[in-house]
Amino acid sequence: MIFGEIPVSGAAGARLAHGVRTEGLSLHKGHVLTSEDTAALAAADVASVIAVRLEAGDIGEDEAAALIAAAIAPDHLTFTPPATGRINLHAAANGLFVADRVAIDRFNRVDPAITLATLPDHASVAAGDMVATVKIIPLAVPGELARKAAAVLAESRALEVKPFVAHRVAIVATELPTLKVSVMDKTRRLFEQRLGPSGSRLSTEIRVPHRADRLADAIRKTALENDLVVVFGASAVTDTNDVIPAAIRAAGGVVEHVGMPVDPGNLLVLGRLGTVPVLGAPGCARSPRENGFDWVLARIFAGERPGPHDVTGMGVGGLLAEIPSRPQPRDLRQPERPLSVAALVLAAGRASRMNGSHKLLAAFDGEALVRRSTEAALAARPARVLVVTGHRAEEIEAELSGLKVDVVRNPDHAQGMSTSLRSGVAALGPGADGVVVMLADMPHVTGADVRTLLDAFAAAGGHAIVRAVSGGKRGNPVVLPRATFAAVLQLEGDVGARHIVESAGLEIVDVEIGAAAHVDVDTPEAVFAAGGILKG
DSSP states (O other): OEEEEEEGGGOTTOEESSOEEETTEEEOTTOBOOHHHHHHHHHTTOOEEEEEEOOTTEEEHHHHHHHHHTTSOOTTEEEOOOBTTEEEEEESSSEEEEEOHHHHHHHHTSOTTEEEEEOOTTEEEOTTOEEEEEEEOSSEEEHHHHHHHHHHHHTTTOEEEEEOOOOEEEEEEEEOTTSOHHHHHHHHHHHHHHHGGGTOEEEEEEEEESOHHHHHHHHHHHHTTOSEEEEEOSSOOOSTTSHHHHHHHHTTOEEEEEOOSOBSOTTOEEEEETTEEEEEEOGGGGSSSOOHHHHHHHHHHTTOOOOHHHHHTTOTTOBOOOOTTOSSOSOOOOOSSOOOEEEEEEEOOOOTTSTTOOGGGSEETTEEHHHHHHHHHHHTOOSOEEEEEOTTHHHHHHHTTTOOOEEEEOTTGGGOHHHHHHHHHHTSOTTOSEEEEEETTOTTOOHHHHHHHHHHHHHTTTOSEEEEEETTEEEEEEEEEGGGHHHHTTOOSSOOSHHHHHHSOOOEEEEEOGGGGTOOOOSHHHHHHTTOBOOO
């Protein structure tokens, strides 16, 4: 392939490496120029183009991608049509994506122009999830190279989706006086949710005292009629001769491994009774957050039989997110300094339902609403206060004159609330442990309300999401811990942080502040009802 600048007069048959746009003409990258195209370009006073010419033996990017994709076994995979040298591979069923790192590394080392990217090995996937993408980087490659790369995939099972197979599963739960029945009930409900993607079902649950003999009897009984037995112990395993491993042996089974290099998930027990796997679930399996137990379950549901070699190979990538409710968090150090929590006042929106007036300039008790909300933030004594402005920014910022705040101008405010959240969080800097997010159009939220939220955040060690509620119903403001900042920076569109609050898996602390948590002013009528006077 020859790449370079080509005079338009001789460019017919070449492929554009850079798109061309001129009045009345738009030609995209990869377009093969015709004589009509070159005539139109010349008429538009375009003298040359950046393009490529294929040499003998070269094939186009889409043809090369298709040749390579055809070498991949299609079982439980779907392939998109080639476009711009790319073919995406998607799972055709819920299952376990398995990748052969050695084969894929060999493929990617054939030539830098030919690439294959995948999900991590042994990742759980749902039908429709993208699992891999083939990408040819230049507009064409030598056909010989494409065939060489395809041969690497054809001679190995480089990647596949192993579909989940439904299992009959039994729970055996042990009891101690210190373990609440409500906790055991919640554990069962969460476990049933874990079974959903595989189509498996919980056939029975037996609860017995936390004794090896009683547990052994229950394991023997449930293993006769089920494909998998999971033991939830009332007390954590601390030794290979503890209650759960001892019970598996007493039932006539084999304990294959105790412990795993995945955290959360360290205290897993892997055993079997005949051909039936018996798992001693770690305490973190009572949480919905991903942990090492999920990794082992997925392998079993996909038809694998993980053993000690598999479990001990999970350490790289095995440091997972902390579960806030763990009785023994991995980092037991006390903070060396007080928590640093900022206040973020969102004041950038257009207020499209205000008929031309700006709600944040409405007067409440003689001052603009944006100033009133910002003063409430200051009164709570956070580490700092940031105000995000955008629509009619100069007028809004003028109302903040004299206040000790940092103004963050959001040039993308018209694209929705997410842009203001991103702008504000990005401006916090590395020292912030959390941020209380306040909507500037909530006139009845006071400094005392905000302080109450900050105190609750501190009481939770700075790891929980703290949410204002009224009558038990969620509202605003909300305190977000640092653990959520990365997710905030990925938000797009006219959305707030609600999805993050509900999906982060962090502890949520609800704080009652009364009706103020629900009063915002989005219309002229709402401004008047809340006691405000519109100005302009």
